[in-house]
Amino acid sequence: MRRTPVLAVIGIIAGGCLFLGGYKAAAALSGPGSAQDPLVTKSFVEEYVNKLLGQQGGGGGWRIDNVAPGQTVEARGGTELIVRAGKATVSDPSRSGIADLTSGTNLAAGQAVTANHLLLVPKDGRGLKASTAVVVMYRGSVELK
Numbered sequence: 335m336r337r338t339p340v341l342a343v344i345g346i347i348a349g350g351c352l353f354l355g356g357y358k359a360a361a362a363l364s365g366p367g368s369a370q371d372p373l374v375t376k377s378f379v380e381e382y383v384n385k386l387l388g389q390q391g392g393g394g395g396w397r398i399d400n401v402a403p404g405q406t407v408e409a410r411g412g413t414e415l416i417v418r419a420g421k422a423t424v425s426d427p428s429r430s431g432i433a434d435l436t437s438g439t440n441l442a443a444g445q446a447v448t449a450n451h452l453l454l455v456p457k458d459g460r461g462l463k464a465s466t467a468v469v470v471m472y473r474g475s476v477e478l479k
Contacts, residue, residue: 413474
């Protein structure tokens, strides 16, 4: 009669060891550092996030560009612009304008941009045309043409 409880205890211990061994092997296959869950570096994450934000029109920080007279700053929708120096007008093929958030007005195509006013480009393709040499700050995505 004594053999049955001893065999049962040995069976339970052996089963537990097999279960834990299988669990540990499965965790090793899909745990941190595996192909299913790779470890990444800080620089990889920063590059990925900056690329993603750039595609969405928000780069996070402000950038500064010098624009030659006659050049156009074509922006993507959601881009913010500030003319820091020089004279520029609104460039807008659609003729709907861009928002001057500082004054709370809409600036139509060809209208002069006031220096140090925050502008918001609502749709791709709108922006600024430099009348003189211009220093422009922007947050988002622009292309100089």
